[in-house]
Amino acid sequence: MHALVRDNVGTLLWVVVFAPLAGAIVNGILGPRLKRGTVSLVGVGAPVVAFVASALATWGLAGREAVSTTLFTWIQAGPIRVDLSLWLDPLSAVMILIVTGIGSLIHLYSTGYMHGDPSYSRYFSHLNLFLFAMLLLVLGKSLLLLFVGWEGVGLCSYLLIGFWFDDMAKAVAGKKAFLVNRIGDFGFLLGMFVLVFWMEGSLDVPALRDAVDMGGGHFVPGGTGVMLVTLALFLGATGKSAQIPLHVWLPDAMAGPTPVSALIHAATMVTAGVYMIARLNFLFALAPTTMAIVALTGAATALFAASIGLVQNDIKKVLAYSTVSQLGYMVLGAGVGAFGAGVFHLMTHAFFKACLFLGAGSVIHAMAGCQDIRLMGGLGKRMPWTRATFLVSTLAIAGVPLLSGFFSKDEILYKTLALQPASGPVAGWIGPLCFAMALAAALLTATYMFRLYFLTFSGELRSHHAHPHESPASMTIPLVVLAAGAALAGYVGLPIEHLNFWEHWLHPVFEDGAARFVSTGSHALEYGLMGVSTVVACGGIALAWALWRGPLTHVPAKAAAAAGGFYRLVCDRYRIDELYDAIAIRPFQALARVTHRWLDAFGIDAVLVNGPPRAVGWIGSIVRVAANGDVQAYAAALFVGLAVLLWLVIP
Amino acid sequence: MEARTLKDALFWAFATSTVGFALMVAFHQSLVHSALGLMGTLLSVGCLYGLLDADFVAVTQVVVYVGGVVILFLFGVFLTKRIEDVTVTNRSVNWYVAVPVGLVLLAVILYALLSSPIPAAEVAAAGPTTAAIGEALLGRFLLPFEVISVVLLAVLLGALLLARREVKPEERG
Amino acid sequence: MNDLLLCAPILVAAGTGILVMALDLLSGRDDPRKGFLGVVTAAGLAIAAVLAVTLWPGAPAFEMSFLKGVLIVDGFVAFFSALVLATGAAAALLAVDHLPEQGIEPGAFQTLLAFSATGALAFVAAADLVTMFLGLEVMSLAVYALAASKRSSGFATEAGLKYFVLGGLASAFLLFGVAFLYGATGSLDLAGIAAGLAGGASSAGADRVLPQVALVLLLVAMGFKVAAVPFHFWTPDVYEGAPTPVTAYMAGAVKAAGFAVLSRLILTVYQAPSWGGLPLSPADALLGLAVLTMVVGNVLGVVQDDVKRILAYSSIAHAGYLLLGVWATDPATRALNDGVPFYLLAYVAATVGAFGVVSLLGARGEEDMRLPRLAGLSKRHPVLAAVLLVCVLSLAGIPPFGGFMGKFNLFKAVLAADPASNVTWVVVAVLNSLVALYYYLRILLYAYFREPEVVSGDDVAAAGHAPAIRSAPAWAAIGVAALASLYLGILPGRMMAASGSAASAAVVRPDLSAALAAPAALAPGKSSPAPAPASPTVSRRAAVRDAGRDAARDATRNDRDAARNDRDAAHSRSAAPGTRPPRPPRPSRFAAPPAGGGSGR
16 A cells, blocks of 8 residues: 555645645635536545645655656746646645645635625635645745746735735735735745756756755855855745835735634645745755745844733734744744754644634624724634634643643744854854843733733623624534644654654754854753743733733733834734835836836827837838739839749849 | 751740730730730740650640630630620730839749749650650659649539529529 | 658548549539538548658658659648648638538539648658749649639639739749759759858858848748738738638748748758858848837737728737747757747637638628627637637636737747847737737627627627527637647647757758768768868858657668768868859859759759
8 A cells, every 4th residue: 555655646736636626726716617516525625635645655755855746848948947736745745735735724614704605616616726826836846937826826815815806905905915925925036046056957956966066166154155046035024024124014904714824824724835945945045034034024023013902902913923923933943944943833833723713713703793892802602613623722822831832932042042053154143142032022022912802702792782602513623623723733752862753753854054053052051941931821811811901901001002102003013015006006106107107108109109009000002002913013013023932042 | 056956046036926916915905816816825835845855745735725725615605605705905004004014023933034044844765755754643743643633523513613503592493 | 652641641531622623523513512622631631640740750751752752741841831831721610601601612622722731741741842842832823723712702802813913923023032042053942952051151241142032032931921011901901801710721831831931041041040051041031020010010000990800910929929039040959949839820710710700701692800790709609719718818818818828928038049139029029929918808898798789670689699600610610729729838848849859850951961971971960060172151050959859760861871971071162262163164054964862953
């Protein structure tokens, strides 16, 4: 059995990628004519098939470094050759399991959540298409194929954020996500262009890795070229993974249906940036400066987003900033060379954040669309399953010991202190600074998450219009499964030498990157930090309890009043959007107006666009006189042409 | 030397008559006269072939073209009703363009011919050429020869397609 | 036996014609099932196309003497033959339901179509000028008749007549050119002429005039067939007047065949870009034609109001780009510019699709295709409009369609041939593509954004619920054309490779090098410069012989080459420089059996 699977991993990979595509095509074309049950069957069946195939493929991969399979040569232009090849290694195996597994659960959940929507089949078609693009991104052997998936998930994200496009605000949110991502994509493209030149045509990741292993050429550790390329690539990751300064799109992206937020904007797509850094760890590790910037960006994002999360009142916005913050942890992990830890946190986060979003969806469903936590409260009694699963996930994200978030976050915190680049001019204060920010963010995380929990589920219902009720089984079953994952997923990466299955599994992928870092840590430090994080997490929870549930409920309002301007600044999300509006969008619009009036309307439309056709048409109407239909004239033209050619040719 | 001169004289005579008859074909007002001019042209060309010791080609030229094609042509002209009513002329000859272009072309081609050494074909032995032609047609040039049959078939079919009475929908039933 | 197998594509094509003729006679005159004939024609031509691409690339040379010097089969011929045959098949399918609507007799029509394709095959595969001329005549004569086949229309008759008269003139030019070449070199087969020209390369300028005049005459004839300016005047009138399936065939197959032979003549016979050492490079003439063709085609396209005329001028403009490609041969490889076959393929797919749409729309006895008739097409016939969209955008060269890849590839290859000086011409070509965008987008503007003008009650009914156009064969043809346009744009790899190998086979080189180099240099893959028998130019050419050529093929060709070698070597010696002694006695043209290698073949 294992041998059979082992030999057919390539085929399984095509099934993994194309099952969702088939689902998207069937539902996209036939969907409106199919029965709802059939649409659900196809829509949910496709990711389930992909998940089973992923599991088998991963099983078949065990013990090998990687499996590659080529369908055909896509582009062959001179030295540039891009095959449509898939590439399964331990890292991509983990990713496809996450994508298809959590994807399947969210598809199942969607059948309940989107039950009454008139565009039911369009929804599943887009969601399946997203899975296809995401799997292509993960499995693409060539960076170019990865980029195709990268753009594909961007497109699907745009389509799904603006799913209810007749609401102008939602359509605008979709557009914003797309445009902000374009800035990042520009960096990614730029990096790829340079790599194509360096690699003389091949963008295959294994080939790139070999080239880096060989060293020489442009791939010098600490070289300026490598630094610029990795910075450009990191700009791409910044856009996709919503890091400062390109984080602004993700909170707005919550305009889409909640399962979409869970799948795309929490569990999978937004982690693509982290995945890309991890995929290219050998390259990033060559550039200590880039790595320092990556780490600082991650830590700053984690703290910054957590502070905003503390004052948001929209249940999905809180979770959105929480996602930005957690993505900051992952990027921090990657930035300090703890790629395995970053991806570990990616995995645990996928479970608990998907669960949280789906729980939020369940709450919104129950509250008939209301998302304001100030109007909620006391839902725990009416929605026991939702409450229980939400609580588990909240504990996990807060970093309470023995749940998944604890292990992964702690790993990142520890490695932030412990790892140092083996070479390169990087200041020693960066590690401790990042650690401090991450620790502060951890405290804030516990606080705002429990603020959310208490305001939503405890106390009495503050709205008088809502009649909350528990969601149907199609929604609670995924919640339970995800909550179980949120609780237990951490045990694959226990911080104990021989039980750390995770590090062992991913070791072949990250050994090159990790080799460029030296560890200055110790077990003492690690276990000590565990204690510290436990204290921080519990402290945060206690603080939340005291402020929003316990004896100090009057304090938040007073503190807000005392902080005054700063409070409003945080409430307005540090007015980053307004800043962009002032420094980029408005000048740009002014420029656009000027260019529209003078360059476009006059210069291009009047002179260049309508001018030449008119001139050409004018010339043509003169020349066409020659084509008067007279055969003799035509024959004469033949002779004249002959005569002129002879005159040209005869010496 | 004597024979050479005679041959040259004959050549020039036939060449002149070829061109003269050709002009008649092109410019005469009457179709019948044009057809007769064509006959004269083809006949003169046949004589030129004969002068070049190409006996088979000369005979074929006279028999097929002069004897067959042109006579058929004349029959056609005579038998077609009311053809006298139609003024068949070359009225729209565009002299201003045609004459200069024609002269230029003529000059260029003459220049090309005169300035290039055409490998003079020595007549190996004046004798019957029919056998050689037959061999060439069934040996080296077999395929082109076969292609000619397709040419003829295509022409026949084309004529059929164009000459057939038009099928009108109401005549079908 | 092997020879017969290699002839199979031609035999199948000709057999298809005869079969259709027989089937036509066997069925009754008013048999409603005559549409079947078109399907048979298409099937036959498609089979021939498949045979051509499977049998011909890398095929050994013919063994039988009567085929050896007459036909060439190689990857180049296979590519263009398949293109021609596929276009013929598409035209046959388009005609199935078009003919009854227009009152055209299907039997003779389809037979002529098959014969025309057969002629085109002989034209493309010809190894000597006689076969080439005859192939041209079979192809053209049939098309003349096809163009005039709609007898109820004075327009069609006029089109046929114009094409016939001017085509006859072009054929006369070709024949004149053939005669001059024979006069200059004493040879009729391409390789022999090439050797003859190369052999005389060292002699003084004056006696090089004849081949040059011949080249011009051939250029004019081929320029006429591919509709190059100023030999294009017939094109819009004929394209407009002829039944649309015939137009599609002319714009696709005839043009492709014309370009194939033009490339052969220029590359094999005249050995572009060295041009056989001719004193003044005829490349200027070719470049002039190319630029003039694209400019005039595009400029005149802008002022047209009829879809068929617009597409006619578009086909002229595309001939200009292709001429540019043929002109820009890479001096290093001396092969055909490898963008040309692919470009032609993409162009033919798109143009056949576009004309196919017009044909389907005009299938109601009505062939007036003024732009306003397209108005509201996207609502009346959305699928048809979509096919038109794909094909027109492909013609315009917009990604992701084949036309874009074709243009990109072609211009890239033109640049690669001589990066410094060709930039100007590529820029000119790109500017031309921009002009062309105007009229292409006009078609789409009418099809997608204009509402039909309501004139009378009937029109309202017609605009409201147009009856679906039913013609499965025609739908199949345009469907394939549109899909091909997409395929070529998205997954061009395979066809680009095919294009490259076709292009590299465009020059019949072993013969030439056999003629010029010592026999020892014939060993496969060996490319030692021969001890220059005639001139340094020649040996350099021998040296750049493509070493990657199939070794087995070279080996099988060796005996043929050796045979020809004797004759040609004798000829080179005879053309040695100096005081130009009287030439040794040459065989008379038919009078005596030719001496030397000539009779051996």
